[in-house]
Amino acid sequence: MSELGVGKEVVTHCSKCSHDLAHIIEVMADTTTPLRVKCKTCGASHKFKVKKAAKAKSTRARKPRVSSEQKLMNLWEAGIAKSKGETSKYNIKTKFNIGEIVDHPKFGLGVVEKALDANKIEVIFKTVSKVLMHNK
Numbered sequence: 382m383s384e385l386g387v388g389k390e391v392v393t394h395c396s397k398c399s400h401d402l403a404h405i406i407e408v409m410a411d412t413t414t415p416l417r418v419k420c421k422t423c424g425a426s427h428k429f430k431v432k433k434a435a436k437a438k439s440t441r442a443r444k445p446r447v448s449s450e451q452k453l454m455n456l457w458e459a460g461i462a463k464s465k466g467e468t469s470k471y472n473i474k475t476k477f478n479i480g481e482i483v484d485h486p487k488f489g490l491g492v493v494e495k496a497l498d499a500n501k502i503e504v505i506f507k508t509v510s511k512v513l514m515h516n517k
């Protein structure tokens with residue numbers, strides 16, 4: 382990499398042109414970092430933006446990916462949070478409404494996500510969503 386300095390060229394992002402373009406350095410922040418640059422394309426001078434690309438590359442592997450399980454858990458947590466702690470024991474004869482919290486003997490607490498038909502509801506449990514019979 383060539384040395385940077387006032388009057389030298391540097392390729393950086395121009396927000397006016399929306400591209401990475403050659404800029405002339407007007408002011409240096411320190412010996413290696415430009416402070417103000419002037420776009421050779423549109424002539425606007427603006428602050429030099431430090432590139433984040435190099436940093437992002439090294440941390441990319443550790444970036445957490447939101448899995449479908451995590452999404453389910455988020456939905457579940459949001460549903461539980463909205464319920465004010467009221468739960469109903471799951472029973473095939475009971476009619477459940479959307480948003481209600483079901484206490485299932487096998488799956489634990491679940492949030493009624495939607496009614497599929499008169500006798501079927503989709504319930505989100507912490508790690509799995511299930512279609513349950515109800516209102517029989």
Ligand SMILES: [Zn+2]
Binds near residue numbers: 395398402422423
């Ligand atoms: Zn420009």
